[in-house]
Amino acid sequence: MAEDPRDDSTTPLEGDTSPPDNSGHRGRLRKRLFEGGPDALLDHELVEYLLALAIPRRDTKPLAKALLLEFGGIAGLFTADAEAIARFPGMGEISTAAIKVPQAAALRLLRAQVAERPVLANWQALLDYLRADMAHHTIERVRVLHLNSKNMLIRDELMNEGSIDEAPVYVREVIRRAIDPGSAAIILVHNHPSGDPSPSRADIEITRAVAEAGKRLNIVVHDHVIIGAEGHTSLRAKGLI
Structure with a gap:
C-alpha cells in the first residue's frame, strides 16, 4: 500500500x-x-x-x-x-x-462482551460481534468458534476463505482443529456476500456431516450461523441440525 x-x-x-x-x-x-x-x-x-x-x-x-x-x-x-x-x-x-x-x-469491544460470559447465555452479543465483523465482506469466509465445557469462547478461528460465493469446508479439518484445543463444542459461522443469509443445501449438508463426525468424539455442534448484510440465519433455530 x-x-x-x-x-x-x-x-x-x-x-x-x-x-x-x-x-x-x-x-x-x-x-x-x-x-x-x-x-x-x-x-x-x-x-x-x-x-x-x-x-x-x-x-x-x-x-x-x-x-x-x-x-x-x-x-x-x-x-x-x-x-x-x-x-x-x-x-x-x-x-x-x-x-x-x-x-x-x-470489534475488540464486541469480542470482549462475548468472551466474558458463556456464549449460549450471551447469544445476542455473539450475533452483534459476528455481524459487525462479517456482514459486509465481499468474499465468503468460514470461521469456527471453539467453546470449553462451560461454553466459554476459547478460540475464534478463521478456517477458510474463498470466492464471492463459496469457501470450502472440510469436515476432517474442522474436527481435527477442535481436538487440538480440547473443544467441548463448536459453532460454525460463515457469511454470504450476496447479503441473503438463507442456507443452501450444501450449507445444511456440511453442517450435518460435521455434527455427525463431532458426535463420535463428544464434540457438540451447537449451531451454524450464516451472516449477511440482510440479517442472519441460525440452522439450529430452523431445526436443520
Whole structure:
C-alpha cells in the first residue's frame, strides 16, 4: 500500500496558496459529539472528522461523502479491505488507518462482551460481534468458534476463505482443529456476500456431516450461523441440525 503524498498533513492541495482553516468547523463537530453523543453527528461528519485527524490541513467533507458513496455507507466503508480504501483517490496509508482503527476498536469491544460470559447465555452479543465483523465482506469466509465445557469462547478461528460465493469446508479439518484445543463444542459461522443469509443445501449438508463426525468424539455442534448484510440465519433455530 503506497503512501499517497496527498495524505501528508504538511502538504496543501495542489494550487492552494495556504491551507484551509477548518478549526472552527471541527470544533463545532467536537462540541456536538461531546454534548449529544454518537448520534449527534451524521455519517459523513463522523468520517470527515476521522479523516481530519490524519489530514488536518484539508477540507475532508467532500472526501468523506465520496467514500460513503463508493462503499455503500458507513458500515461498508468501515468493513472494507484497507487496500480497497487506500486505492480511492485522495486516500493513502495514514487516512486509511484513520478509517480502519474505529472498526478494530469496535470489534475488540464486541469480542470482549462475548468472551466474558458463556456464549449460549450471551447469544445476542455473539450475533452483534459476528455481524459487525462479517456482514459486509465481499468474499465468503468460514470461521469456527471453539467453546470449553462451560461454553466459554476459547478460540475464534478463521478456517477458510474463498470466492464471492463459496469457501470450502472440510469436515476432517474442522474436527481435527477442535481436538487440538480440547473443544467441548463448536459453532460454525460463515457469511454470504450476496447479503441473503438463507442456507443452501450444501450449507445444511456440511453442517450435518460435521455434527455427525463431532458426535463420535463428544464434540457438540451447537449451531451454524450464516451472516449477511440482510440479517442472519441460525440452522439450529430452523431445526436443520
